[in-house]
Amino acid sequence: MSNVAINIQNIAFNYPGNNNTFFRNFNLQIQKGERFGLFGPNGAGKTTLMNLMTGLLSVKAGRIQLLGQEIKGNNKQVNKLFGFVPQDFSFYQELSPVENLEFFGAWCGLNRQQIKLRTTLLLDVLGLADVSDKPVQQFSGGMKRRVNLAIGVIHNPAILFLDEPTVGVDVQTRHAIINYLLELNKNGTTLIYTSHQLSEAEGLCQQVAMIDEGKLIAHNSLSNLLTEHKQDGLEGLFLNLTGKNYRD
Numbered sequence: 001m002s003n004v005a006i007n008i009q010n011i012a013f014n015y016p017g018n019n020n021t022f023f024r025n026f027n028l029q030i031q032k033g034e035r036f037g038l039f040g041p042n043g044a045g046k047t048t049l050m051n052l053m054t055g056l057l058s059v060k061a062g063r064i065q066l067l068g069q070e071i072k073g074n075n076k077q078v079n080k081l082f083g084f085v086p087q088d089f090s091f092y093q094e095l096s097p098v099e100n101l102e103f104f105g106a107w108c109g110l111n112r113q114q115i116k117l118r119t120t121l122l123l124d125v126l127g128l129a130d131v132s133d134k135p136v137q138q139f140s141g142g143m144k145r146r147v148n149l150a151i152g153v154i155h156n157p158a159i160l161f162l163d164e165p166t167v168g169v170d171v172q173t174r175h176a177i178i179n180y181l182l183e184l185n186k187n188g189t190t191l192i193y194t195s196h197q198l199s200e201a202e203g204l205c206q207q208v209a210m211i212d213e214g215k216l217i218a219h220n221s222l223s224n225l226l227t228e229h230k231q232d233g234l235e236g237l238f239l240n241l242t243g244k245n246y247r248d
């Protein structure tokens with residue numbers, strides 16, 4: 001049986017009206033069970049690649065497979081394999097955490113009993129049990145981030161994509177989120193994470209890919225990359241690989 005979680009083969013993509021062709025002949029493989037970090041400067045293409053891997057955008061050439069199944073159109077089978085925690089909040093502000101999880105759980109194909117079990121567990125683990133019936137719009141930024149995460153994992157997916165999952169949160173919520181992600185990974189979930197919080201990323205990611213202007217410029221274990229580039233942290237490695245110039 002294959003150990004590959006995500007197989008990106010020779011993809012090409014560009015946004016309509018944008019002359020920059022992103023990911024020309026771009027290849028990347030991510031193995032099952034990895035804690036994989038995708039890094040790069042502003043505009044490098046991290047969110048675009050996340051959106052291609054989750055089928056929100058479609059490749060112009062090449063193909064992307066998740067656990068051997070091609071991401072193409074609205075393939076319900078593939079959609080069940082992964083969860084996505086996007087950078088922008090993806091829930092209904094006027095609904096409570098319970099109502100949001102009921103909605104997204106049903107959308108993922110869970111039955112009532114499964115939704116109830118998962119909702120109770122997740123709200124408890126993520127410290128939201130006491131506010132489970134309050135509208136999310138009343139919540140702090142950290143609480144909203146935790147609701148966003150709960151929605152992404154409601155169906156207990158094999159692969160979890162996280163686009164800046166801790167942006168704007170306090171230290172307590174950051175710890176709670178990172179510890180929960182480590183726990184999920186210990187139980188087999190493959191994590192695909194992107195962030196500009198490099199010290200946080202050091203504690204989470206074992207495998208690292210660095211991209212710049214849609215090109216893969218490094219891909220290896222974090223420890224190998226640090227040794228190879230004579231760096232003692234991800235920030236130094238990042239500057240060593242991508243330089244100090246602004247990208248805007």
Ligand SMILES: Nc1ncnc2c1ncn2[C@@H]1O[C@H](COP(=O)(O)OP(=O)(O)OP(=O)(O)O)[C@@H](O)[C@H]1O
Pocket residue numbers: 015016018040041042043044045046047048049
């Ligand atoms: N909807 C869009 N239409 C046209 N161009 C876009 C669109 N979204 C992103 N781009 C362009 O695609 C490139 C990659 O953007 P993307 O958001 O994927 O980068 P990123 O690495 O996630 O950046 P950041 O760190 O700022 O979030 C940038 O040049 C951006 O301007």
